[in-house]
Amino acid sequence: MTAPLLNPTRIYVEPAAAELPRGRAVLERFPDAERVEVESHWRIPELHGDEANARRWVRIKREALVLGVKKSLAARPNGRSADFIAPSTANGCAMACAYCYVPRRKGYSNPITVFANIEQITGYLARHIARQGPKPAPDQCDPHAWVYDIGENSDCSADALVSDNVRDLVALFRTQPTAKASFATKYVNRDLLDWDPAGRTRVRFSLMPEATAKLLDIRTTPVPERLAAIDDFVAAGYEVHLNLSPVVVHDNWLADWRELLTTLGEATSPTTKAQLAAEVIMLTHNLALHEVNLAWHPRAEDLLWQPRLQEPKRSENGAANVRYRAGLKRQFLDQFLALVTECAPYLRVRYAF
Structure with missing residues (x-):
């Protein structure tokens, strides 16, 4: 029997979060979990910054949950996948993709932190959307609507297992004729099919060839199930796009992608094909994450860490990345885009890098 994605046995709680209605609802959802009061969701030594946690990577993600309050609210300009990055209603993730950048923020396993002050966040977003007015011109994010990424540091489909925050965001954007929500996901949560998004939420299903995903996309929904869900989400009123990412180069990579695009x-x-679009993102890896992976999932590094093909890249936040x-x-990107044109000519690539 497959273990559940989430089975919280310990919830780390900021006192202010426990006093809010959403915080109380989260605690009531998991009544048997031990509660541990913490000063800040950023500073929990048992979870963050302890190198030994790499050996308990998956167990922490399944059994730990953090309940906090989002202190700073800002919608940051983006311009690639979305026009703006919305203030987070969660960070961290129950899944364990070996290439994910999210663990770099808090260190090591980084399970889900859910923020209880959802009314503040949705109120801020409504005011921000109103200030923008109608979108003056099309861009690569959307021809008509301002697009807000609501899941930069988490997977909203998994977050919805913990609280109603994501449902509240979908409800907010349903009423916003000039804006759309957007989030990428590797988890098929069919509860979302009943939320009536009215075309104002874009779900970006992340895809990669199945053999690669089995090695790298740990604890995610299998790729065939993600493919099977696409039509259902379109029928339920979502706009559905794809994240073809990360594109990982190895001996059979183009043949594997050909098979996936055919499938x-x-x-x-x-109907789905007519509204489908994609983002293509080549792999960027990270030195610190490489070292962590060697402690819990070294086989993944056979694909992710290839010095003969890679060079250092210092990120905007100073992280030591490789690409x-x-x-x-x-060369790799040109080969990939030619393959998309050949195998999926209906698929518009919004951007590739």
Whole structure:
């Protein structure tokens, strides 16, 4: 029998969060979990910053939950996937993708932290949307609506197992004719099909070839199930796009992607294809995450850490990342985009990098 994605046995609680209605609802959802009061969701030594936690990576993600209050509210300009990054209603994740950048923020396993001050967050977003007015011109995010990414540091489909925060965001954007919510996901949560998004929420299903996903996309919904859900989410009123990411180069990578793109065509209806678009993101890895992975999932590094193909890249926040060497990356990306054109000519690529 498959273990549940989440089975919280311990909830770390900021006192202010426990006093809010959403905080109380989360605690009531998991009545048998031990409650541990903490000063800040950022500073929990048992979870964050302890190198030994790498050996308990998956167990922490399944059994620990953090309940906090989002202190700073800001919608940051983006311009790639979305026009703005909305203030988070959660961070961390119950899943354990070996390439994910989210663990770098708090350190190591980084289970779900849910923020209880949802009314403040939705109120801020409503006011921010109103200040923007109508979108003056199309851009790569959307031709008509301002797009707000509501899941930059978490997976909203998994967050919805913990609280109603994501449902509240979908309800907010349902009423916003000039804006859309957007989030990427690797988890199929069919509860979302009953939420009536009215076309104002974009779900971006992340896809990669199945053999690669089995090694790298730990604790996620299997790729065939993600493919099978796409038509259902379109029928339920979501706009559905794809994240073809990360594109990981290895000996059989193009053949594997050819198989996936062929299967995608077979799995989706003409209605779905007509509204489908994709983002393509080549792998960026991280030195610190490489070292952590060696402690809990070293086989993943056989694909992710390839010094002969990669070069250092210092990120905007100072992290020591690696990416495919510039000349090689351009070659790999051109090969990939040609494959998309050949195998999925209906699939519009919104951006690729």
